[in-house]
Amino acid sequence: MSHQSCFRDLFRTAAAVAVFLGLFSASARADWQDDIGTFRIGVVAEPGAGNSVPGLSVLTKAYSMALGMKVEFLVAPDYATLIEAQTAGRVEYAIYSALAYAAAAERCDCIEPLAAPTDSDGAIGFRSILVTRDGKVPSLQAMGSHRIAVGAPGSIAGWLLPLAELASQLPSVPGEGQILEHAPSASAAETMLIEGKVDAVFGWSPSGEDNLEALTAGTVARLREAGVAEGSLQVVWKSGLLRYGPHAVMKTLDPEAKRRLGVFLTNLKQQTPETYDLLEPRHSGGFVAVKHSDYTVAAKLLGRISRNGDEGENDKPEP
Structure with a gap:
């Protein structure tokens, strides 16, 4: 048999296998589509x-x-x-x-x-953050001697996420005049910090991979827009990333x-x-x-x- 004939036979065999595999693949694809x-x-x-x-x-x-x-x-x-x-x-x-x-x-x-x-801006979710002004609350351990603004009971970043991640460190749910001050909204909580009625506020920050913060939104960005100097704001704590x-x-x-x-x-x-x-x-x-x-x-x-x-x-x- 000539080399040319061998090549023709090999080509025909390969083509037949390719056709068979293609039909098999198409059949497999059709099976799941038909099943659904x-x-x-x-x-x-x-x-x-x-x-x-x-x-x-x-x-x-x-x-x-x-x-x-x-x-x-x-x-x-x-x-x-x-x-x-x-x-x-x-x-x-x-x-x-x-x-x-x-x-x-x-x-x-x-x-x-x-x-x-x-x-x-690259954010894949957000974190709850504790933001203070002029270093008034230097750490979580110092929270007990300061007034902190928190969100409404249904607020994820302003209340529920801090409660979930800091259960052993947060004061108990406050009554009137105690450490935590519930605000009716995020903007109301921020206003309390701006006006000096509290020393820190639980807010939120959009976040990306590797804890990369997106500064185009969130509590710090909103406080800046309200006229608070960025250098006076410090993030004391961050929660895990909620995707x-x-x-x-x-x-x-x-x-x-x-x-x-x-x-x-x-x-x-x-x-x-x-x-x-x-x-x-x-x-x-x-x-x-x-x-x-x-x-x-x-x-x-x-x-x-x-x-x-x-x-x-x-x-x-x-x-």
Whole structure:
């Protein structure tokens, strides 16, 4: 047999194998799509929006193209309903706040986070911080002899997160005239510091990887804007990072579906910014991949809320 004939036979064999593998791969992809039938995505409606979501038809088409299959959205009135739907297997994919994801993961070890949004300044979440002025509160240990402004009982950064992480160091919940002064809002707490009515305030700071602080927002930035000299402000303490809420899928979802969704989300900001803005109107920096361990602080915070019966802002990912 000539060398030319050998090469022809080898080429034909390789081509036949390639065709077989391609058909096998296509069949495997079709299997998971056929098994699911319709891919169901759960979201929570904005307050007062009923069961409508802005741009729902655009989002449905975008997810359908990414997965190569029919997609439907379930619009839930609240996170409790959404958690019930996903843990019961009625939706394959859900968009959560950090606390809602922690609650869902605690209820059922059947979901995993896929991706979460970031801010344009690099922030991936926020921390609670204790801010003092002119060094009046030099350390946490010195808190007992100073007046501290804290947020309303439902404030995450201003009350619940410090309570969760500093339970052994914070004074007990105060009454009138004691060490801690509850303020009705973050701005009211900041005003108390500005006017000298307190020596420190629990606030918040957007944060990125490696504790990198984003200075375009947060308590320190707001105090600067109010006229307080930056050099007079000191951050006495920072909590762990509370990540922005994730998009989570069922662990049993086919790996190819997870891969497609991950590629879709992490490239969406660059490829289709208009669709990204519909999907994620709060955080404009794009999606990044996340894992369950990124929500350790959220789980700790949820545990504190559950033990105390506090009504935390479970429906909001913001401080």
